[in-house]
Amino acid sequence: MADEKRLNPIADILANEVEELRHGKGQPQFDNDDFPSADKVKAVGERVGFVSRDSVAVKQDETQVAVEVRKPYRWTTGRNRTTTIRASDETINLFDKVATKLKLQKGVVLERALAAFIRETGVDVDD
Amino acid sequence: MPIIVFASSKGGAGKSTSACLLANALANTGANVTVIDADPNRPLTRWASHAKLPDNLKVVTNKDESTILAEIKESAANSEFVIVDLEGVASVTVSYAISRANLVVIPVQGSHLDAVEAAKAVRLVRNQEEAFERKIPFAILFTRTSPAIRGRTLASIEQNFKEAGYPVFTTQLLEREAYKAIFSCGKTLYQLTSSHSSNIDKAVHNSEQFALESIRIVRGLPVEHPDSLGQGQHDEPNVAEVA
Numbered sequence: 001m002a003d004e005k006r007l008n009p010i011a012d013i014l015a016n017e018v019e020e021l022r023h024g025k026g027q028p029q030f031d032n033d034d035f036p037s038a039d040k041v042k043a044v045g046e047r048v049g050f051v052s053r054d055s056v057a058v059k060q061d062e063t064q065v066a067v068e069v070r071k072p073y074r075w076t077t078g079r080n081r082t083t084t085i086r087a088s089d090e091t092i093n094l095f096d097k098v099a100t101k102l103k104l105q106k107g108v109v110l111e112r113a114l115a116a117f118i119r120e121t122g123v124d125v126d127d
Numbered sequence: 128m129p130i131i132v133f134a135s136s137k138g139g140a141g142k143s144t145s146a147c148l149l150a151n152a153l154a155n156t157g158a159n160v161t162v163i164d165a166d167p168n169r170p171l172t173r174w175a176s177h178a179k180l181p182d183n184l185k186v187v188t189n190k191d192e193s194t195i196l197a198e199i200k201e202s203a204a205n206s207e208f209v210i211v212d213l214e215g216v217a218s219v220t221v222s223y224a225i226s227r228a229n230l231v232v233i234p235v236q237g238s239h240l241d242a243v244e245a246a247k248a249v250r251l252v253r254n255q256e257e258a259f260e261r262k263i264p265f266a267i268l269f270t271r272t273s274p275a276i277r278g279r280t281l282a283s284i285e286q287n288f289k290e291a292g293y294p295v296f297t298t299q300l301l302e303r304e305a306y307k308a309i310f311s312c313g314k315t316l317y318q319l320t321s322s323h324s325s326n327i328d329k330a331v332h333n334s335e336q337f338a339l340e341s342i343r344i345v346r347g348l349p350v351e352h353p354d355s356l357g358q359g360q361h362d363e364p365n366v367a368e369v370a
Binding site: 010011013014015017018019020021022034035036038040041042044045046047048049050051052053054 | 128129136152153155156157158191192193196207214216217218219220221222223226227247250251254255258259261331332335336338339342343345346
């Protein structure tokens with residue numbers, strides 16, 4: 001190592017500089033009490049885009065608000081039962097044509113047809 | 128004793144390598160050196176865990192932005208030199224470390240992307256200087272430059288920095304296999320042998336030039352051109368402008 005140092009005198013110059021610094025020649029003077037507070041440093045940094053990268057815990061209340069914003073949208077018709085009706089081909093074909101023509105579900109056609117029939121005949125069904 | 132901070136909001140600019148080289152060179156003079164690894168990727172912590180470091184060179188790991196100021200204060204009380212390797216982002220941790228620095232080294236590779244991020248670090252330094260009425264010495268350090276050629280992009284960036292009044296290290300950390308071997312072999316620069324890498328003497332010389340220049344900036348002394356420091360053994364590139 002001694003031979004290497006002779007070949008590289010800059011190492012000696014560096015060692016001398018460190019030694020002078022160690023003995024207070026040109027040593028920077030600083031005192032931790034003189035430094036600006038963390039809050040002030042943070043504020044100056046944030047002005048030029050140096051912001052906190054630490055993760056921040058989200059309060060539970062904020063989470064609940066986010067979850068309760070909206071419930072899933074559901075729409076039900078109540079038409080969930082089936083029945084079998086014996087009828088002629090012509091009647092069944094007519095039923096299909098009416099539903100297709102009006103672009104309605106068959107359950108809706110049946111509801112409207114019954115309502116019309118009740119109005120027409122005046123039959124009392126509320127007993 | 129001095130706190131020397133390595134800052135650039137761009138990753139891969141050479142912060143960890145140059146911080147490690149400075150720590151190696153200063154510890155080799157016999158100085159007591161503490162390196163604070165404040166990079167979340169922990170490159171120097173990993174290096175230290177594999178390397179057999181001399182007693183006067185220590186690497187400590189900083190947890191997060193809430194601990195960096197206390198870590199610097201404690202290290203400064205126990206060491207002759209404190210070297211802080213920061214993360215490659217614009218963060219509060221960087222602001223905190225710079226607020227305590229006696230020298231801010233801003234590594235830059237010869238690319239405009241690095242130069243833009245270096246300018247951000249300079250802006251932060253100057254804002255702190257203005258806000259706190261405290262002089263914070265800083266200088267741009269070109270890293271991974273070619274020993275043989277000097278590209279036009281690098282020359283253009285260097286010229287831009289000088290025109291903007293940014294101090295630039297006269298020493299450039301050259302692209303050296305030995306600098307990579309430090310990390311791949313888990314050694315200090317001074318523990319490497321010819322079986323690990325070639326041109327170790329040139330790498331040592333280059334890193335000591337950088338260390339010497341750093342100390343002179345800290346001491347407020349004029350920086351001499353590396354050509355005039357020491358005699359012979361110069362690692363100055365044979366400068367040639369190339370496209």
